[in-house]
Amino acid sequence: MTGTYPTDEYCIFCRIIARNAPAKLRYESEHVVAFDDHRPKAPTHVLICPKGHYPTFMETPDEVLAQLEAEIKIVAERLGVGERGFRMVVNNGRESGQLVFHLHYHLLAGTVMGF
Ligand code: AMP
Numbered sequence: 001m002t003g004t005y006p007t008d009e010y011c012i013f014c015r016i017i018a019r020n021a022p023a024k025l026r027y028e029s030e031h032v033v034a035f036d037d038h039r040p041k042a043p044t045h046v047l048i049c050p051k052g053h054y055p056t057f058m059e060t061p062d063e064v065l066a067q068l069e070a071e072i073k074i075v076a077e078r079l080g081v082g083e084r085g086f087r088m089v090v091n092n093g094r095e096s097g098q099l100v101f102h103l104h105y106h107l108l109a110g111t112v113m114g115f
């Protein structure tokens with residue numbers, strides 16, 4: 001992976017990554033950012049994204065997914081939920097309910113979750 005990545009000027013997550021839109025950042029590295037979901041569905045609800053603009057999980061290169069998943073472990077540790085447990089959710093495509101078409105993993109934690 002290189003330091004350059006695709007972006008979309010109309011994408012809200014690209015705008016957050018470029019610091020052109022506000023967000024509570026929880027983690028940042030060369031390839032990945034994590035920030036609070038602005039409508040949290042759990043006490044901890046963080047969105048973890050590649051910096052590159054890939055609209056869906058299916059369109060994301062395998063090496064980007066591998067890097068992202070490795071860093072999700074780091075984010076979980078930093079948030080203090082690595083041991084206690086957390087849920088990861090990825091919506092992929094229209095019928096999944098995906099609203100923002102920049103790949104993101106939801107990390108939900110801080111309460112006992114039913115299915
Ligand atoms: P999804 O259905 O997986 O595309 O979910 C998109 C998520 O992004 C939702 O949980 C929204 O609350 C969240 N979201 C949308 N815009 C923003 C924003 N500007 N800052 C933080 N979270 C956002």
Ligand code: ZN
Pocket residue numbers: 007008011012013014015052053054101102
């Ligand atoms: Zn984007």
